[in-house]
Amino acid sequence: MSLLGQARRVWRGLAPEGVRRLAQPILAPMLEAHVRRQARKPHGADGAAGGPIRIVGYFEGSHGIAASARLAARAFEALGVPVERMDAAGAAFSWAPAGPAPSPASAWIFHLNAPEMLAALGQMGPRRVVGPRYGYWAWELPRAPKPWLSDAAMADEVWVPSRYVAQSLAGARAPVRVVPHPLFLEDYAEVVPAPKRAAFQAVALFDFNSSAARKNPQGAIAAFVQAFGADPAARLVLKTQNGALHPQALAALRRGAPDNVEIIDASWPYSQVKALIAGSDVLLSLHRAEGFGLTPAEALALGTPVIATDWSGVSDFLDSSVAIMVPAGRTPVDDPQGIYRGQEWAEPDIAFAARALTELRDDPARGRSLAAAGRRRVTERLSPQAWFTTLPEAVKTAAMRAVGEHKRAPARSV
Structure with a gap:
């Protein structure tokens, strides 16, 4: 367990609920700042990590961000690429790692905007998320919120659905790539x-x-x-x-x-x-x-x-x-x-x-x-085919490797 996780366990065990509730407005920003520092990573530092392509998102939601996660997962699968889905529901309510460390992935694709991606990393533990990270973000005005520009440092690359959103992220502390939503005629x-x-x-x-x-x-x-x-x-x-x-x-x-x-x-x-x-x-x-x-x-x-x-x-x-x-x-x-x-x-x-x-x-x-x-x-x-051409070469390579591994895997008995 991380130091932050141990501190949370001690805090919950020793501090009365009323004290914890009163301290929340003070401690929450401190914990968020700690997660933000831990989440920053040198781009491509763990690019050789193996494992699946893992998509993190609100898969059950009815809003656009949830739809984007479902569409991306389906597009990979339509092209024969197996993916793992990780539902982020509830991630916004925890700033310390909970549960076992996730296994490494050849690509972590967070279909979450910057604040939700930071919260998800806080729940999982930023340093336990091993493998290249990609954030899929969307914003509607000409300039994205300023914290998003610095928070881009938690991703190897930020993907956006349009050139318009890419322009809103000018000055982000990570490369920005246009990856439109895939549709299935x-x-x-x-x-x-x-x-x-x-x-x-x-x-x-x-x-x-x-x-x-x-x-x-x-x-x-x-x-x-x-x-x-x-x-x-x-x-x-x-x-x-x-x-x-x-x-x-x-x-x-x-x-x-x-x-x-x-x-x-x-x-x-x-x-x-x-x-x-x-x-x-x-x-x-x-x-x-x-x-x-x-x-x-x-x-x-x-x-x-x-x-x-x-x-x-x-x-x-x-x-x-x-x-x-x-x-x-x-x-x-x-x-x-x-x-x-x-x-x-x-x-x-x-x-x-x-x-x-x-x-x-x-x-x-x-x-x-x-x-x-x-x-x-x-x-x-x-189309899914047009969508795939917009992905970075590292993700395309990981996808093709996953296809090969999936085909070589022995069939499971029922």
Whole structure:
């Protein structure tokens, strides 16, 4: 057991619970600083470590960071590379090693943002995590939080989903590599579209925990109303989740919605979300900032035309040949939820988006053309094969070695 782990055991054994609770605000930052110092490592110092490719993430979550871990694990496995999954749920609540030391790995891939990766290392013990470390981080504004730049030193390399996020990490104390999310067209081909609620249906999705101001559902409503007014033959479905945690924001959104705008605030199985997108005539994403834009990417894979703000992470895979791109100016960040502060983000042209909606309603052939082009774009840039080419050579080599070892392993009797 590490010195920090021994200290924690003594502290819990000798100090009354009330004293520990009062001391927590003082001790927690000290423990975090200790973990931060231990987590720094010379890049490539243990690059020869053997073992599996191990992915650490929130595999059961419904947010984008959790999805990224699942997609990466599946992409490796689709290419025949065995991986080990390590669920990080609960890592944020421990700053000292718990449990036995993990075995070495040929690559540790943390699909966790900087604070969560630091917490996970604190739980495992930074010096017990033997093997090259890669952090997969995503940020939505032009400049990442300053601590992230220095905390990059805990990784051999930081991976990000887009060039936009890479630029936000300029000055990081580790190399930064763009590794987009991989998608599987065959999964989306099997989705049965949900029945439409009107002759022409648009859909927009967001999570209240990811900042309603950033996702801009009010912009989607404004564009839809400008395009169709109260026409019952047109419908906008706003699929949200976690509105119960932000009741005032949800109530304000409902107050601004006419009868042909349906707001569904619920946690659905993702298969149901994909069916909703597949059954719609267009996905409307008038975001003010996106680190990547997984929902627009999945709409391409589903063959649903996309109208999206022409800014931030989506620019790596969306352009006017596969989507209708909405021009946008820049405006200071104004986030009533307080998730984002300072800097600037986009303000999409609502009138342009409204004209794009009417264009797709009046010209179904245009939508079909965009849908076909979108699927081709996914194959070209977001397939598991395209994803694998973006990985560092050390990880590719480790992956191929793991494939060979897996094939040579004797079959287990049942």
